[in-house]
Amino acid sequence: MIPCFDAHCDTITAVLERxxxxxxxxxxxxxxxxxxxxPAAQVFAVWGGRYEEKAALLRAELEGSGLGRLxxxxxxxxxxxxxxxxxxxxxxEGMEQLGCDLARLQRARxxxxxxxxxxxxxxxxxxxGSAMDGGGGLTAAGRGFxxxxxxxxxxxDLSHASERAFWDTxxxxxxxxxxxxSDAAALCSDYPRNLTDEQFxxxxxxxxxxxxxxxxxxxxxxxxxxxxxAHIEHFLxxxxxxxxxLGADLDGIDxxxxxxxxxxxxxxxxxxxxxxxxxxxxxxxxFWNNLADILERASG
Ligand SMILES: [Zn+2]
Numbered sequence: 001m002i003p004c005f006d007a008h009c010d011t012i013t014a015v016l017e018r019x020x021x022x023x024x025x026x027x028x029x030x031x032x033x034x035x036x037x038x039p040a041a042q043v044f045a046v047w048g049g050r051y052e053e054k055a056a057l058l059r060a061e062l063e064g065s066g067l068g069r070l071x072x073x074x075x076x077x078x079x080x081x082x083x084x085x086x087x088x089x090x091x092x093e094g095m096e097q098l099g100c101d102l103a104r105l106q107r108a109r110x111x112x113x114x115x116x117x118x119x120x121x122x123x124x125x126x127x128x129g130s131a132m133d134g135g136g137g138l139t140a141a142g143r144g145f146x147x148x149x150x151x152x153x154x155x156x157d158l159s160h161a162s163e164r165a166f167w168d169t170x171x172x173x174x175x176x177x178x179x180x181x182s183d184a185a186a187l188c189s190d191y192p193r194n195l196t197d198e199q200f201x202x203x204x205x206x207x208x209x210x211x212x213x214x215x216x217x218x219x220x221x222x223x224x225x226x227x228x229x230a231h232i233e234h235f236l237x238x239x240x241x242x243x244x245x246l247g248a249d250l251d252g253i254d255x256x257x258x259x260x261x262x263x264x265x266x267x268x269x270x271x272x273x274x275x276x277x278x279x280x281x282x283x284x285x286x287f288w289n290n291l292a293d294i295l296e297r298a299s300g
Contacts, residue, residue: 004037010252039081072113094121155298181247188220211247
């Protein structure tokens with residue numbers, strides 16, 4: 001069986017705002033299709049506000065499906081996945097959704113098991129500059145936020161943060177840091193959301209890593225499964241054997257790589273990597289172990 005542990009999807013926002021269920025839908029990801037993988041785990045992001053409603057909906061949909069459960073830690077996720085159920089984890093894409101407020105973050109950690117948070121989304125906020133906006137570094141509040149989030153066991157996610165905020169965060173981080181859905185700028189520099197070689201190398205060195213985003217505009221090249229493999233191989237060549245994982249951004253992106261319909265086709269990348277002569281142990285690391293280990297160190 002092919003394992004699948006992915007660091008970012010926006011499916012819960014699609015279900016809340018456009019209707020349908022998490023069990024079975026016409027979006028890019030649902031639990032039925034995800035359950036074809038074993039073990040299976042998925043980080044579900046809250047994006048676009050309505051945090052409490054989305055966290056409650058995720059929990060209710062998981063319980064109603066009988067296929068998975070919301071986990072508070074990687075230990076719990078490993079246990080759930082080992083029982084053949086989908087391990088779901090909760091993240092927050094942009095702290096402005098909680099008013100950049102540490103007390104609200106602590107409550108989300110305690111009550112919902114929130115395991116990871118992006119400093120910002122596509123606009124600058126009170127914590128830092130965004131890669132898609134002003135580009136400033138961490139503010140004083142942002143510095144305090146990084147220290148406190150890491151102390152409370154919420155992993156810091158630097159996808160969407162500006163490059164200056166990225167380096168500021170790495171400098172003061174006591175724990176590994178992730179970029180949950182960002183590709184290699186060396187292969188596609190059209191979007192400032194991708195990581196430079198220096199950024200990825202620094203993440204790998206400090207025990208963190210990056211998730212491969214399947215947005216064709218981020219991948220560039222041939223915009224297909226081979227392009228996703230090329231980004232993975234680029235990160236591997238930078239010493240990323242333990243630092244590259246999946247962060248497909250399903251239901252956060254309009255298009256998928258050519259030949260892919262949704263989460264059911266993420267396994268095509270697994271098979272393509274094997275065909276490209278990567279040892280299966282390495283491919284399993286990319287599809288499961290790397291994200292589990294990094295997130296465990298970042299949040300445990
Ligand atoms: Zn995003």
